[in-house]
Amino acid sequence: MIPPEKTPADPRSALEDLERRLRTAEGARLPEVPLKPSAFPRGSFVLIAGPCAVDAHLEETLAAVANLGITWVRAGAWKPRTFPWSFQGLGLDGLRRLRDVADRHGLKVVSEIVSERDVEAAAPLVDVVQVGARNCQNFSLLRLLAETGQPVLLKRGAACTVEEWLGAAAYLDGHVPVTLCERGIRGFDPCFRNLLDLPGAVLAQRLGGFQTIVDPSHGTGIAGLVAPMVYAARACGLDGAIVEVHACPEASPSDADQALRLPELRSLLFGLAALEPAPIPPESPRRPRELRVP
Numbered sequence: 263m264i265p266p267e268k269t270p271a272d273p274r275s276a277l278e279d280l281e282r283r284l285r286t287a288e289g290a291r292l293p294e295v296p297l298k299p300s301a302f303p304r305g306s307f308v309l310i311a312g313p314c315a316v317d318a319h320l321e322e323t324l325a326a327v328a329n330l331g332i333t334w335v336r337a338g339a340w341k342p343r344t345f346p347w348s349f350q351g352l353g354l355d356g357l358r359r360l361r362d363v364a365d366r367h368g369l370k371v372v373s374e375i376v377s378e379r380d381v382e383a384a385a386p387l388v389d390v391v392q393v394g395a396r397n398c399q400n401f402s403l404l405r406l407l408a409e410t411g412q413p414v415l416l417k418r419g420a421a422c423t424v425e426e427w428l429g430a431a432a433y434l435d436g437h438v439p440v441t442l443c444e445r446g447i448r449g450f451d452p453c454f455r456n457l458l459d460l461p462g463a464v465l466a467q468r469l470g471g472f473q474t475i476v477d478p479s480h481g482t483g484i485a486g487l488v489a490p491m492v493y494a495a496r497a498c499g500l501d502g503a504i505v506e507v508h509a510c511p512e513a514s515p516s517d518a519d520q521a522l523r524l525p526e527l528r529s530l531l532f533g534l535a536a537l538e539p540a541p542i543p544p545e546s547p548r549r550p551r552e553l554r555v556p
């Protein structure tokens with residue numbers, strides 16, 4: 263059978279051309295592509311902060327996040343863990359609690375739905391559905407989420423190429439607003455939990471036209487590297503960051519080593535404010551003709 267005709271706007275054309283274009287001098291300059299509908303507002307660097315999981319310190323952590331003027335909060339109700347004996351999260355009850363605490367503090371919620379089984383009950387409780395790294399290429403989950411109408415934050419799989427990540431995003435594109443999240447790929451150095459791929463994030467952003475943010479908490483696994491990587495993401499034109507923060511990291515049932523303390527989150531906010539670009543000055547008035555240098 264002859265495959266259907268492709269239009270220039272067809273995402274398939276862009277993906278199939280990816281490798282060839284990147285190896286040519288012109289392709290490597292990354293053409294601008296039209297911006298697609300995004301899960302978070304565009305126009306400024308978005309910062310999402312919250313604990314790894316819904317836990318006993320949720321109220322305290324979220325109150326502090328809200329006090330810092332942050333709008334978007336994260337916390338996992340279902341935790342995808344390497345071992346079945348590790349803390350698995352509080353499930354739907356935890357998500358209901360997250361919604362309640364967030365509402366009381368005027369916060370918007372990003373939270374992961376791990377299983378198709380929970381989509382119907384969980385999707386209405388969040389503002390943005392997170393698809394975790396392990397589910398990046400779970401195509402039946404992606405197809406189901408495409409039907410919910412809820413915006414999706416699509417994390418990159420730890421072993422996904424940029425092309426595979428954009429291919430996964432194509433399952434959602436045109437159905438729901440999508441934001442990509444680079445959260446580190448599998449590296450070789452055990453110092454790091456993952457290797458935060460900043461050029462991969464910029465490449466995905468430019469080729470796909472998706473709003474693209476980074477997760478330096480999972481992307482490094484080291485709390486002290488979170489702020490520098492957020493600044494780096496900001497400097498390379500990415501659209502935001504999602505970071506883990508905890509009122510008392512020692513008490514966190516998961517990912518304690520990568521959680522910022524509240525004063526560290528505060529100083530990250532100050533640092534980001536200092537990086538904000540200077541406002542563009544209004545166009546300078548035209549000099550009178552007679553004063554022009556010939």
Ligand code: PEP
Pocket residue numbers: 314338342374393394395396417445477480
């Ligand atoms: C998370 O953000 O809670 C999480 C589990 O991240 P990832 O899917 O990137 O490992």
Ligand code: MN
Pocket residue numbers: 314315480506516517
């Ligand atoms: Mn975590």
